[in-house]
Amino acid sequence: MIRLDDLALFVRSAALGSFSQAAREVNLLPGQASAAIQRLERELDIRLFARSTRSLRLTEEGKRYLPFAEEALQALRAGHEGLRGPGTALNGTLQIAAPSDFGRNVLLPWIAEFRQDHPGLDIQLLVSDQVTDVFRDPVDIALRYGQIDDASFIALPVAPANRRVLVASPAYTARHGRPASLDALAAHRCLAYRLRGRVYDRWCFPTEDGERLVQIAGPLVSDDADVVRRWALAGEGIAYKSWLDVCADVVAGRLEVLLPAVVGQATPLNLVCPHRKQFSPAVKLLHALVSERCAPLLDRLERLPETPADSASLA
Incomplete structure (x- = not known):
């Protein structure tokens, strides 16, 4: 008989490409996860994974079986939710x-x-x-x-x-002034964001004629959006941030919206x-x-x- 835990380990191992990672999620040793997959393979009488010392990939039989395993687990979860009923406390x-x-x-x-x-x-x-x-x-x-x-x-x-908005702290604008236009951003210290090795130093603004890209520069770059916001709060430069991220700071006066008539990029x-x-x-x-x-x-x-x-x- 197929064990549900073995089926769940199969689905997670397929998603993660690793018995070890799937085992860690449920506090098992890698060998225990491997044994569970072998047990499932014996029950099904098929080979689910092609294994080597460096890789783990689904066999053709494993690829065909995976959606059925996912659907079975989802059906069981849905059944559990249905039994609890709408008035039952969440757990x-x-x-x-x-x-x-x-x-x-x-x-x-x-x-x-x-x-x-x-x-x-x-x-x-x-x-x-x-x-x-x-x-x-x-x-x-x-x-x-x-x-x-x-x-x-x-x-x-x-x-x-x-959408995104241009923001800076009152301390920054007191020292460096407020940009009067998007072109004026070139003369300001702008805070850039890095994601997956790419620095986002061309800020995008929608216009009636299409997107306008504005080249920016500054001495500070971070791959953490919260760090960029904190630099802006500290008066280090101008940031181009999601409104949801800076709304509380703007309301409290810690940050000011620059060029509020300019529509920022949809986010x-x-x-x-x-x-x-x-x-x-x-x-x-x-x-x-x-x-x-x-x-x-x-x-x-x-x-x-x-x-x-x-x-x-x-x-």
């Missing part, structure tokens, strides 16, 4: 991935509130600017900035009207997961909470004041 574990700045400074208190309402639910929050692979990484859902064009997974809008926030069937009651409630909390922040974005100097700011 289990929800693994969430979020961008560094948003995760630490915006989402964290909302997660605390969510846990207070659902104390039986364990939450694992993974905070990183690396784009999470919801198929391979050990997460249930990911909150992700940007347009979602990949049809292989499901994306629910959380803050579709979010929608979405909740992403591999399949619609994974929208468990916990995921649905969290999606509703984050969407509800983001709505008033986006209202503030729409009410940003425009200064007279901004009318020619695209020049």
Whole structure:
């Protein structure tokens, strides 16, 4: 008889390409995971993986069997959710991935509130600017900035009207002045962001004639979006940030929006997961909470004041 734990290890090993990584997720030794796969192969009388000292890959039989294994495990999870009913308290574990700045400074208190309402639910929050692979990484859902064009997974809008804004601290503008136009950014210290080895030193602004790219420069670069925000707070330069990440700082006066009449790059926030069937009651409630909390922040974005100097700011 096929063991469910063996089936789950097979699915995770296929996703991660490693028995060792799959074993670590469930606190097993690598040898125990390998033994579980061998046991499953004996039950099925097929070879699921082609193994070598350096690689692990699915056989053709393993590739054909994988979607059935995933569907079986999902059906069991759905059955469990159905038995609990809509009024049953949430339990289990929800693994969430979020961008560094948003995760630490915006989402964290909302997660605390969510846990207070659902104390039986364990939450694992993974905070990183690396784009999470919801198929391979050990997460249930990911909150992700940007347009979602990949049809292989499901994306629910959380803050579709979010966009980037230019910000600097009052201390910076007191020393260096405020740029009167996008062209003037070339004379300012701008804070650049690095992702996967690429420095994003050309800032994009949508216009009626298409996208406009503005070359920027500055002495500080980081691969952590929260570090860029902290540099801006410290008066080190101008940052081009998601409004959701800096809204609280702007409201508190720690940062000022520069060129508010200039429309920044669209940066929608979405909740992403591999399949619609994974929208468990916990995921649905969290999606509703984050969407509800983001709505008033986006209202503030729409009410940003425009200064007279901004009318020619695209020049």
